[in-house]
Amino acid sequence: MSGLGAKYGATVRKRYTRIYRELKAKRNCPSCGSRRFSRSAVGVWKCGKCGYTVASGAYTFA
Numbered sequence: 001m002s003g004l005g006a007k008y009g010a011t012v013r014k015r016y017t018r019i020y021r022e023l024k025a026k027r028n029c030p031s032c033g034s035r036r037f038s039r040s041a042v043g044v045w046k047c048g049k050c051g052y053t054v055a056s057g058a059y060t061f062a
C-alpha cells in the first residue's frame with residue numbers, strides 16, 4: 001500500500017511541476033506582444049499591458 005502511494009505521489013508531483021512551469025512561463029500577448037501576459041483566473045488569460053483577455057486552458061495557454 002505504501003509502495004503504491006509513493007508511486008502515485010511521484011506521478012502527481014511530476015505532473016504538478018510541469019503544470020506549474022507552464023503557469024509561470026513567460027508568454028507574449030497575442031494582441032500587443034507584451035510579455036505581461038499571464039493567467040488571471042482558471043481558464044482566463046489576461047494581458048497586463050493592453051488588457052486583452054482570452055479564455056483558454058485552465059493551466060496552459062494553447
Ligand SMILES: [Zn+2]
Pocket residue numbers: 029030031032033034047048049050051052
Ligand atoms: Zn497585450
